[in-house]
Amino acid sequence: xxxxxxxxxxxxxxxxxxxxSPPAPRWTVLIPFFNERTLLDGTLASLAAQDVPFNLILxxxxxxxxxxxxxxxxxxxxxxxxxxxxxxxxxxxxALQSGLARTxxxxxxxxxxxxxxxxxYLRQAESMLEAxxxxxxxxxxxASDATIEDHRAASARMARAAMLLPAxxxxxxxxxxxxxxxxxxxxxxxAARWGYVLEDHEIMHRMAKLGPLAHGGxxxxxxxxxxxxxxxxxxxxxxxxxYHATPGPARDWFFYDFLARRLAARRLTxxxxxxxxxxxxxxFSCGVPRTA
Numbered sequence: 105x106x107x108x109x110x111x112x113x114x115x116x117x118x119x120x121x122x123x124x125s126p127p128a129p130r131w132t133v134l135i136p137f138f139n140e141r142t143l144l145d146g147t148l149a150s151l152a153a154q155d156v157p158f159n160l161i162l163x164x165x166x167x168x169x170x171x172x173x174x175x176x177x178x179x180x181x182x183x184x185x186x187x188x189x190x191x192x193x194x195x196x197x198x199a200l201q202s203g204l205a206r207t208x209x210x211x212x213x214x215x216x217x218x219x220x221x222x223x224x225y226l227r228q229a230e231s232m233l234e235a236x237x238x239x240x241x242x243x244x245x246x247a248s249d250a251t252i253e254d255h256r257a258a259s260a261r262m263a264r265a266a267m268l269l270p271a272x273x274x275x276x277x278x279x280x281x282x283x284x285x286x287x288x289x290x291x292x293x294x295a296a297r298w299g300y301v302l303e304d305h306e307i308m309h310r311m312a313k314l315g316p317l318a319h320g321g322x323x324x325x326x327x328x329x330x331x332x333x334x335x336x337x338x339x340x341x342x343x344x345x346x347y348h349a350t351p352g353p354a355r356d357w358f359f360y361d362f363l364a365r366r367l368a369a370r371r372l373t374x375x376x377x378x379x380x381x382x383x384x385x386x387x388f389s390c391g392v393p394r395t396a
Contacts, residue, residue, distance in 0.1 A: 131158035131226045132207040132284070133215050136191075136199030138165040140217035141174040141390050143328055148175065150221045152182040158226055160186040161206055163199040171217075174390035193295075195374035196277070197303050200293035207284055216278035218328040220248060228323045229281040239286035240311040241318035243279030248326045255324065262320035271317065271352055273308035279325045280304060286314050298359070299374050300367040302339060305347070306359055312352070339363070 133151060137144060151160065160179070164172040172188060179186045191202040200214060211230060215221065222228075225243070232241055244262040246255055265274045290310040291297060298306045308317060339347070343363060350358040367373075 127157060129157040129159050130210050130230065131156065132203075132209045132212045133158050133160050133226075134163065134200060134203035134207070134212060135160070135215050135217055136163040136165055136196050136203065137167065137171055137175070137217040138199075139167045139169040139171055141167075141169050141171040143218040144171060144175050145178045145390060147215065147217050147219055147221070148178045148182060148184060150223075151215070152179075152184045153223045154221070154226050155223050156227050156230075159207075159209060160184060161189065161203045162186055163189045163191055163203045165194065165196065165199040166190070166192045170390075177390060195295055195299060197293050197295040197299055197374040200303075201295070204284075204287065204292050210284055211281065212284045212287060213281045214277050215325075216276075216327065219278040220326040220328075222324065225323070225325060228321070232318045232321050232323050233281065233283065236316055236318040238283075238318035239315035240280065240282045240308060241323065242273065242275030242281070242308075242320075243323040243325045244275065244320045245279065245327055246324050247329075250326075258324070259320045259322075266317070266319040269348060271309075271312035272348070273305040273317075274319045275304070276327070277304040278327050279323070280308070281323075282311065286311065290314055295374060298364070300364060301372045301374060301376065302363075302367070303374060309355055309359055340366075 135144075135147065151158075162172070162175050162179075164175075172190070175186075176188065178184075187206060189202050189206065191199045193199075204212065211226075211233070213226065213229060229241065229243075232238070242262075244258045246258050250258070262274055287307075290307070290313070293303070293307065300306075311317065343366065346362070347358060
């Protein structure tokens, strides 16, 4: 018996059509998190609206506030496919290492759980990397209510910085994108190599040895202006000046001999980024404060 419509087939054969299969994702998004249930929902909603397909890998860095359950519920509600990993080794660098090990796409983006991404974020990232034949790149940061003029000014500032210092990092880990093969050739994320804060700068230092870096253009995101209650994780003025002044061939010395010793002395290891004690006394349920 044959159906008399469209592509005719025997009734008990698999139905086949000429509809094209969806394109394979070219991007993987890594989101490491520790006790981020108050902000994960907004981040995941912005990623669910991306205009290109991608693989999502969530890495729970041993949260104690139910962040993984909230992330799972948000993804289910948004219809967002995901892989959830648990890495009990403390520190963002360890979590990113676990996520990169599961990445199988040509490009990978490191995203933060407290950041909002525009719908064309991954498409703009790929366009920027391809246009400049870059191995890695970064987004400029803009407030969620930024005007067109605010965006133009922020993009121009980043363009000037990248022109003056082309082999340096000009954005944080919330807005960094990579060619996956180059990131692996550079050694990937490895706490044995660099287990301190400022991992976003150190990884770009290694990437710059393999090819050009690209920054800004139309690539941007909006980190949360969250409260901070821990010691500053930023470098000192002396450290920053020396970073800019150290020539490329000597920058290994700057990171691994000079800066690493100073950060170790201040106990600014990767795991300390996770400390946010001011949430301890707030009763939240997946981003929504519970009322009495």
